[in-house]
Amino acid sequence: MDAWGGSGCEERFEEIVNYWTERGKSPAVIRRLPMPFNRHIARGWVWQAIDQAKQLEDPRDPDLDSWPFVWTYWAGGAKAKGERNELWYSMRLVQKWHPSARCIVVGDKPDWYEGEFIAKPRISPRPHHAFKDCLSKLLMAAEHVSQFIWMMDDVYWVKPFTIKEAATPKYVRHVSQQRYLAWKPQNAWARTRAAAYQWLIDNNRPTYDFAAHMPQPFLSEKLLAMEAEHKLMDNYRNFECLYFNCHHSAAAEDWGRKFTRICKSTDKLATRHKLLNHTHQFFNAPMREYLDSVLATESEPVHA
Incomplete structure (x- = not known):
């Protein structure tokens, strides 16, 4: 070897x-x-x-052009309108640590955005509308690039990171069969995850929780093949858990302690973690002030 x-x-x-x-x-x-x-x-x-x-x-990060960052974006769902909304901060923080990163927006184009763009109108209303709309945009991206890192507009790299870290499949817990059987999903998102776990268990596949609201890498050929096999746009189950457990569980890492999800308070936003995200209601003045302070700091070296 x-x-x-x-x-x-x-x-x-x-x-x-x-x-x-x-x-x-x-x-x-x-x-x-x-x-x-x-x-x-x-x-x-x-x-x-x-x-x-x-x-x-070769201790350098992989070629930035080989791993473009893709944001799926629906303007109607943005918490703030105009410049300096969630998408603006999410993109600027990628570019802070990697100024040459290739960034692509799929869906709606913000007025302030002048970068690479793939137009994809929101799909018509149907069951699991928001989830299917996001998947449809990722499938569109997969038709344009061979691989990409999917970013959500409310996910922020607040510390230096390597492209290798961004391109690592990330899970936050292992959902054992016992945990799954004892679980009582309370909302639509949880029920779509449960449907994915049931299929994975029935087909003797791993059952890690990849629906983690974190940057995730996709290989376009495998993503398109998954949709062709499972037809999730018709019969939806959580595509993150399905895709990564079927294709990338061996290379995945537990990132459950490497990110922060702000869900109760914005009093103390400073974090030791590299990733920060928040629920919809907490994109507010304290959150913007904190993100502005991160952008204003001198860029630190990015270590592998």
């Missing part, structure tokens, strides 16, 4: 996983492992080794 290097190991990924899966059955190896070993664990360990090797080979 050292001789092949990170890229060579990526090309031979399944071969390497097969090798370590067989090695993991050896009694001599089993005695040295801290946990029961299986193919899923082997895939995770091999991905970690490849990531570490590639960082040593």
Whole structure:
């Protein structure tokens, strides 16, 4: 593996996983492992080794152009109108840490926005309207770029971050079968997640909670294939949990302690976390003042 290097190991990924899966059955190896070993664990360990090797080979962030940032935007749902609304702050904070980042808005175009834009009118009213409208915009983005990082307009990078961090699939908890069976969803969003978990359990897939309101990376070919298979625009279930548990759970990281969701107070907004987001009602004067203060600070170095 050292001789092949990170890229060579990526090309031979399944071969390497097969090798370590067989090695993991050896009694001599089993005695040295801290946990029961299986193919899923082997895939995770091999991905970690490849990531570490590639960082040593080239410690720079991946090419910004290869991971554009995409915002799905409906002007009618914005908390504030005009410039300096949620979208404005979310985009400016990406550009603060990565001035050359490629930024794309899909949906409605704000009056102040002059960057890359893909027009996509809001879909007509139907069950799960808002969720399906967002998905329709992501599917539109997938027809224009090969991969992208999905940003919501009320998600803000308030500390320096690497493109690798932005392009990491992020979950906030593992929803065990016992937790799922004891769960009583109270709203439409929770029920769409429950529908996704039920399908994942029925099909022996992982059940991590990726519906985390955080930046998430999508590979366009896989996203379009998911819609073709599941037809979520007709029979909706939470697409984040479905997509990432089917395609990227081995490379995902627990970001449950790496972000802050403001839901009760804006008295103390300063956070040690890199990500900040808020419920709809808390995009208010204290929130804007805090985000302005972050924008006004001198940019810090971005460390991998």
